[in-house]
Amino acid sequence: MFNLTSLNLNGIRSATTKGVESWMAATRPDCICVQEVKAQAADIATRFERLAEMDGHFHFAQKKGYSGVGIYTRHLPSDVIVGYGSTEFDAEGRYLELRFDTPKRKLSIISAYFPSGSSGEERQLAKYRFLAEFHPHLMQLKGEREFILCGDINIAHQQIDLKNWRSNQKNSGFLPEERAWMTKLLHTTDEGGGLIDVYRQLQPTTTDTAYTWWSNRGQAYANNVGWRLDYHLATPALAALARTETIYKDVKFSDHAPITIGYDFKM
Template identity: 35%
Template sequence: MRVITLNVQGIKQAAERGLFDWMVEEDADVYCLQDIQSKEYQLDDGLYHPEGYYPYFFDAFEDDYSGVAIYCKKPPKAIMTGLGFELCDFHGRFIQADYDGVSIVSMSIPSGLKDDTAQSQKFHYMEHFLNHLRKTLRKRRQFVFCGTWNIAHRTSDLSNWYVNQQNSGFLPEERQWMDMVFGELGYIDAFREINHIDHQFTWWPPYNRAWKLNEGARLDYQVTTSGLRKTISNALIHRDARFSEHAPLEVEYDLDC
């Protein structure tokens, strides 16, 4: 099973840049998209429904903002949306597709870069989401959480990390939170399970030479429950697929859904 996650920063803009042609060509089993910035009813055009894929959406209440989607070749047994708290559900940040024995999630954690209020809301979201991750461990199935976590976990995941230690996305509290996810809770960073090379980024800031100079951050993840560790067979970043400021992150699992 090949799973690709991508923050599109607007699905319509990404489509104009060839996203769906690329998706069909790549032929992955599941695509998890974040920040679609559109309502489902606005995506009736066949362009957004490529042949061979079943799309599922979870909109934000606000127009032109947030939202997540899952495109999958095989229809899931069930779809779940939201986590029961406002910062997630009103902003369309969580959708889950359930298959036999495994669930695939498209999700996002909000950015705190705007101001102190945004960072406070991000910490609040992280607290709620950590509780969900704890509850998930009690379920009798495996999970893959795909999306933009908006945190660079280690110094190897961020260029110029030494000047960013007081910036949202690399704050000590955020990195300690990630330590807890991968340490105490036992979740797996699927990409790092395969690829240990420094400076493998999924996002580059929107100034002219950042991408060319590879001055970016690894903000996008596929995080799995520990039972999937031995199924992770390949992981890569599609650095040259430029549909937004983020790059698609692919992980291959020895699973059949």
Template identity: 35%
Template sequence: MLKIISWNVNGLNAAVNKGLLDFVESENADIYCFQEVKVFEKTISPEFMDSPILKPYHLYWNKAEKNGYSGTMTLTKQAPLAVMEDMNKKSELDREGRLITTEFPTFYLLNGYLPNAGEGLKRLDFKLEYNTVLWEYLDELKTDKPVILTGDLNVAHQEIDLANPSSNRKNAGFTQEERDSFSEFLSRGYIDTFRSFNSEGGYYTYWSYRSNARERNTGWRLDYFVCNSEFLPSV
């Protein structure tokens, strides 16, 4: 069975300093999808790029135009049939390094770092536009073969996906608009794979650095593996 791991590393170089390479070696996954790598060629850690731990992997990297911001990276033991960056829209949507698509013989894998609606929801419209275009892109791909979307999607879909829903209804990641966008996506025939196996709350992927949120498990579930429904038996 194929083992795929997704992780918003919030800065690749910082993650390397905290033991990322040891994690890669110990987990020995077939594919790693990293988000928010925040590095360019001139700034990426030589310790990472030169590590023998990465020798079994093909590395694909989509960088934001702005240094130190966003960016996605996919490591895969099996060489993909094709690799596509972004969504070929030649627009503002494709300038932040938010998506890498790797094609394999039996599926497409999309490693995504979707936009955050931002403080004061100043990027909410941008995020909703990005979502709309991405959902359409996924629909196009799945006419050819099954698709998997993984990464930091920057939305807590349901109330059980964050610790304090009542106080966050107007905050980025839990606005009704963002949740409705994700619901509409799932209604097209896609499955939130974690929720297909677990219907309980208390499982989160992000915790604020403030107020000992991690220790108190005051978190958000912002990271997902989503596949089209026909592919679920293979999960």
């Protein structure tokens, strides 16, 4: 079984002080895709380049203390792709792809952090620009290789993916345009779709147990007023190998919960 975890750290230094490294050592994923590292190369090199006997690879934002993604892995990648070729968004540290190619397969594991538009109209427009240019990248990649993209997508796709969907219909993360983007990406017959929401393949109807993020305001976590923002998006052949899913709601390394999916293959 290949166990793949996704976790928004909300700062790697903060998450490690809260025990994420010992948790990684205990759960032993094959790879863990992390988002919001909020660190620079110099910070990583002195402490975080290797955690729980796993080697880390990273895409850092140019802005200090902002964004950044990484993948810790027990397996040696055949190639490391930093960024997806975006003039605007590669500077924000949002995409890292590890390739594990052999003569018989082309396989990628991707850690991605989609922009949030919750801070205002300017960032919402940036989010739309990201979605517009990221979609063709995923479609091209799907035509060339098998992949699993893990990450904080910052979109709750369906009404069952957040607690208070009625009152959030005009809020970033549940806007009609964002949800339509996800619907197209996951469409089974549209040539602009074809990816699989792996968690929903395994758990098509869960609500309260599906959430992976809770606001720090009020008693959102205590009352489980959450959103499902963290995804595994996979090509159909890999999604078909998914067997188990676990959302670790009770660990608190950040405002997100880790999600691990077990796939029936080995590196």
